[in-house]
Amino acid sequence: MHYKRIIPCLDLKDGRLVKGVQFLNLKDAGDPIQKAIQYARDGADELVMLNISTSPAGYQDTLKIIRKTAKQLTIPVIAGGGIRSLDTIQDFLQNGAYKVVVNTAALENPSLISTAAVRFGSRRIVVAVDALRSRTAPKSSPSWEVYSGSGRQATGLEAVSWCIEAEQRGAGEVLLTSIDSDGTRDGYDLELLASVAEAISIPVIASGGAGSPEHLVEALTSGKAQAALVASMLHYGNYTVTGLKNYLAEQGLPVRLQGGG
Numbered sequence: 001m002h003y004k005r006i007i008p009c010l011d012l013k014d015g016r017l018v019k020g021v022q023f024l025n026l027k028d029a030g031d032p033i034q035k036a037i038q039y040a041r042d043g044a045d046e047l048v049m050l051n052i053s054t055s056p057a058g059y060q061d062t063l064k065i066i067r068k069t070a071k072q073l074t075i076p077v078i079a080g081g082g083i084r085s086l087d088t089i090q091d092f093l094q095n096g097a098y099k100v101v102v103n104t105a106a107l108e109n110p111s112l113i114s115t116a117a118v119r120f121g122s123r124r125i126v127v128a129v130d131a132l133r134s135r136t137a138p139k140s141s142p143s144w145e146v147y148s149g150s151g152r153q154a155t156g157l158e159a160v161s162w163c164i165e166a167e168q169r170g171a172g173e174v175l176l177t178s179i180d181s182d183g184t185r186d187g188y189d190l191e192l193l194a195s196v197a198e199a200i201s202i203p204v205i206a207s208g209g210a211g212s213p214e215h216l217v218e219a220l221t222s223g224k225a226q227a228a229l230v231a232s233m234l235h236y237g238n239y240t241v242t243g244l245k246n247y248l249a250e251q252g253l254p255v256r257l258q259g260g261g
Contacts, residue, residue, distance in 0.1 A: 070096025185211025
């Protein structure tokens with residue numbers, strides 16, 4: 001059975017957990033290690049920890065946090081942010097990450113996906129894709145452009161095509177974020193999710209827009225995602241992983257429940 005996963009996402013900056021809206025207006029959301037432990041205890045399937053600091057010190061802070069966190073958890077940590085090479089991928093893996101997220105570096109050098117998959121295994125390579133809906137495409141034929149640099153730089157690449165290439169190059173999963181929806185809590189971009197999920201055979205992790213348990217159900221059914229990334233819903237105490245998983249189970253979705261369910 002392929003279980004649907006709930007994956008809390010922790011954005012890290014200067015040693016703290018932060019959250020923004022559409023990649024901007026960052027606010028402090030607490031101590032990342034404490035939050036990670038709490039989410040793991042509540043039944044999170046995996047954790048994503050992303051370094052969004054641009055400084056070398058911020059990168060080192062993130063490695064330290066990942067190392068301390070991974071030692072206290074029994075679930076996989078997916079880590080990224082600032083990855084530029086095979087060496088930085090190895091840094092994250094050696095500091096406790098089970099999988100790594102590559103984004104901008106893969107756009108600049110797509111062969112990084114291929115070489116990383118060969119060296120570390122496809123299952124450890126997650127390609128993050130930040131996509132913005134085209135304002136000019138007809139509603140009957142929507143399209144999305146890939147952005148790099150934390151959603152700041154247009155690449156000219158079409159999102160579905162890039163996800164197909166990422167799979168062909170050896171990615172094990174795609175972490176797909178709707179820039180339009182990020183932090184809004186108005187729901188995931190279901191058209192984007194389904195368009196990508198139908199085009200590739202590797203799992204899609206839905207990201208950007210979760211605001212209610214119903215949004216997760218939509219992403220995992222209509223959006224055809226295999227996993228849902230959750231941030232604001234959890235960080236500010238409105239929901240718990242346990243509560244969300246129970247809701248998914250009530251809706252008939254296969255999830256791992258604490259106690260072996």
